[in-house]
Amino acid sequence: MADKGKKKRYALVLDSKKCMNCKACVVACKAENGVPVGKFRNWIDEEKRGAYPKLLMTFDPGQCMHCENPSCVRVCPTGASYQRPDGIVLINYSDCIGCRYCMIACPYNARYFREDLGVVDKCTFCVQRVDRGQLPACVETCPSKVRVFGDLDDANGELQALLTTRRYLVKKPETGNGPQLYYLL
C-alpha cells in the first residue's frame, strides 16, 4: 500500500459476475485468521432461478462491510468495537464482554460469536497483512479476480478507476450504515 502518513480509506470492490463459487476466499480467510470450524468471516450466497433453458445462477460474496457509520460500533457498551481512522472496523478482544449487541445491530449478519473465547469476531480486512503492505487473504487468493482492495482516497488507484467508470451498488444502504463494499453491476 502507498506511503505512510497520508489519509486512507480502505474499501473493497467486488465484481460478482466473475465469481464462480470456488470458495478459495473462504478457505484463505479461515487459514489466515484461524477462524473456528463452523464459523465464517466471509461467505458466498448462491441464487438459482428458472428452469432449463431459461435459467440464472448468481454468486454473491459477502463479509463485513467496514461501514462508514457502523451500527455495531455505535451500540457497543464498552467501546470494544471500534473504527480505525482508515475505516477498518475492528474488535478489541480484551474489552469485549460478549453481550452480542453488535451482532444484533449488524444489518449484514457479518459477525459471529466465538464460544471458546466468549467474544464476538468478524472480518478485519486482514489488518495484519494490510499494515504490512499486503492484500487481504481473500483478495490475494481469488483466482478469477473478483476482489479489488484499495484506498478510496487514492485518486490514481484501481479502486477509484473502477468506481468512476463502472456502475455499482452497495447493500442495504437504507440502514444508513454506509457500507464500504462496492458491488459492480
Add this chain to the structure above:
Amino acid sequence: MKTIEWGILIVNYLFLGGLSAGIFFVSALATYLQEDGQPAYPRIAKYGAMMAPWPVALGSFLLIFDLGNWYRFYKLFLHFRWESPMSIGSWLLLVFTGITFAAFYAWLPEEARHRLFAWLPKRLAFLKRFDLDLSAWRRPLAMLGFPFSIGVGIYTGVLLGAVQSRPFWNTNLVAQMFLFSALSTGTAALILALSINRKSLDFKQVRFLYTLDICFITLEFFIVLPYLIHGELSVRAVQEALKLILGGPYTVAFWLFFMGMGLLLPLFIELWEMKPVLLAKATVHHNKVLAAGAAFLVLTGGYLLRYIFVYAGQISSFR
C-alpha cells in the same frame, strides 16, 4: 435467516427489570402522596419497597450470566458511551438498584433491622453502626427514584428500538410500550401481593392500584395500536417484519395471549371491579380471586410482550 443471539435469559431480564421499575414507581407514588403528613397508601408503599429490589437484582444476575465473558461485566462501568443504549442502561440499572435497596432498608421494620444486624459475626460488629433508622429518607428516596425507575422501564425498550437493522424494533413506539408495560406489571405485582395476603384490603388502596393499572394498560394499548398502524403504513421492511405477528409465527402469541389475555381481559376485569365506583357511589366489592387473576394475567402478558419482541425482532431484517 438471522440466528437468535439474545434468548430467554434476556427476555427474563427485560421483564424483571421492568417489573422492578414498575413496583418501585407505584411504591414511590404511594410514598409521595400524603394525607395529614403521612403516606396516603402506607401498605402499598411498604410492600413495594420490600419487593422492588429483588426482580432487578435477579435480572441483572441473568444479564451478566448471559455474557460471553461474565467476569468482564465490570468493563461496562469503566466506560460511558452515550451512543450505546446498553451503556446508558447499565449505569441507570446500577443507580436504580442502589436506590431500590436503600428504599428497602429505609422501609425495613425496626425489629427486622435489628434481627438482621444480630446475625453479623463478631468480627463485623463494627457494621452495627449502620443499624440506623432511615424512615425519614423514605420520601426523598422515592422522589430520587422516580426518574431512575422511569429510566430503567423505558431503556429496556430503547435497547431494542435503537437498532436500525431490525425493522420490528426500530420504531419510536417500542420504548413507550415497554415503559407502560413495565409500570402495569409493577402495579399488577402489588395487586397480587395484596390479594394473596391474609389481611383484608381497604377500599382506598384497591381503588388506587386499579386506577393506576387501568391507566397503564390503556396507555399501553394505545401504544400497541399505533405501533401496528404506523408499521403497516411504513416501508416494506417494517411491513414484512410486522407479518411475524400478523399471520406469521407469533400471531397467536401476540393476539390471543398478549393482546387478549394479557391486556384486554385484565383491563376488563379491573374495570368490572371498579364498576361500583364508576357508576354509583358504592364501595368496591373487591374480590381477591378476581384481583389475583387479573394481576397474574397482566404479569404473563408483560412477560409475553418481551418474549415476542425479543425473538421476532431478531428474526426481522432488511432484505
